[in-house]
Amino acid sequence: MNRRSFLWSAATVTAAAGAGGAVVLLSDRGTPAATAAAAPATGTARVVRTDLVTTEPLFGTLGFAGEVRVSGVTDGHSYTWLPAPGAVVAAGQPLYEVDGRAVPLLPGDRPVWRPFAAGMTPGPDVTQLNNGLVALGFAHGLTGSPRFGTASAAAVRRWQHALGVPVTGRVELGEVVFAHVPLRVTTVSADVGARPEPGAPLVVATSTDRVVTLPVPVDQAFLLHVSDAVTVTLPDARTTTPGTVSAVSPVAVAPSQDTPSDRPPVSTVDVSVTLADPGAAAAYTTAPVSVSVTTASVRGVLAVPITALVARAGGGFAVTVVDGPRRRQVPVTAGVFADTLVQVSGGGLAEGDVVEVPAS
Structure with a gap:
């Protein structure tokens, strides 16, 4: 578990204590070491085997590429x-x-x-013109050709006739x-x-093309890679649509001079995200959006409600397993946190076990 997850887990358990009355600190033998208040009312939940995904929101701007x-x-x-x-x-x-x-x-x-005319030096600009004439249906067989010959001139004349302009077979500058x-x-x-x-x-x-531009702090840039899947929350704060990281700038941008004095200046890396369904954002031209980025994921792990965690006096966590009238504390290692669940591992715990949680 990384430092951020550990701090979150500790904060979550503390918050749960505030909501339920008290967190029981267990000694290494699994017996109560201290009780800060009267024992809170409790309920139960089952240990489940599931997939967990932790996400972090980043904020950017929806616009056009x-x-x-x-x-x-x-x-x-x-x-x-x-x-x-x-x-x-x-x-x-x-x-x-x-x-x-x-x-x-x-x-x-x-x-x-430069103008386009028969006998001009071949070049990539001629290739563009020939490709365009083919795309519009005025030429055939000129795709990719860098030469302006009789076939190109004939195609230009057909194009000029369709436009209703003087038919010269040349394209002048401008x-x-x-x-x-x-x-x-x-x-x-x-x-x-x-x-x-x-x-x-x-x-x-x-x-x-619709695109979301994210100025990502450099210390979080490692979270994003080209082709990563993300979820974009649109400006109504309710509608979500899948997206894909399409570009990550290799250059960090220095912090803006307009950074508020109460915030430390942070260099950022520009990240572009394309939408799987651009039509989902059709109602917006330019607007702020949030992007959920996966920071951790696990598959097929044991998980319990976060509120089932009990802080141990010597550090770490345990859960209270309920077996009829009997209760026993099982030390666990907390892994990935996701929504209301947390990954747990350690001997003495199995899928389907009943664990104690604060009463709702």
Whole structure:
């Protein structure tokens, strides 16, 4: 049993004493050594064989993963349409509009930095364009190709015809945006009617993937590993949904300068948790949540109610086994605590035995 569990067990037994009247301290021979008050009323419970899980709550924020910042890449007279915060933009849909021409969104990680035309140098940006044209149904057999050849030019012409823009077979700088798709717009830095400025901040967005971000104190980071199962309690404090640890940052973050003076500064590690059912959090955009993390678990162990533990005068615990009119104290070692039960081990105790507990 670790130090935290031991302190908890001692506190729990003390609390039980306060509720029931007194805790009997037993001598090493199992006889009463001292009684702080009159013997409390008692009941009984059975020793069970079960699985126990101990959890600890951590607190974080429900939001969206993968922030993306889009800057303007073309000039013009004015922005004629901009998305509203909260809008979701899918592949092929316009992210914004300049001088009446929509600038569509295609999937990719690299920003646009040159025009696309036949004879250009192969590169990963061309691969993004070819992949996007295939995904939209305007090309076949170009997936993964870094070359812009006649097949790419033909696919671009088909795409331009569908968009209702001049059919050139080229994609000029500023006529397409690459980013994670679908994209959820969070803030818009420009205004409709403003003059486009290449390089100026335009849109901040995220993916539509729900994620919980946990700033975990460094001394608790060992509790979490990628692929660990956790339980997320949503902001209504009642609804829970399963989650999985998707990322654990290898870098600790220094404590904030805004830490209250009555709290010691603590460095943290950022942990990301994805939801098994993102729809469970559909009612929330950004909200505080709690995450239950398993700190200990055992299977198929003997367990008794925590209130059955009796503190021994020489240290440790015992339980009082009831056998008809007879009572005997059996020394036990306390293991994992979970809800109202505690793991117990030691000779002289078996599944189904009746133990004494404070009367409810």
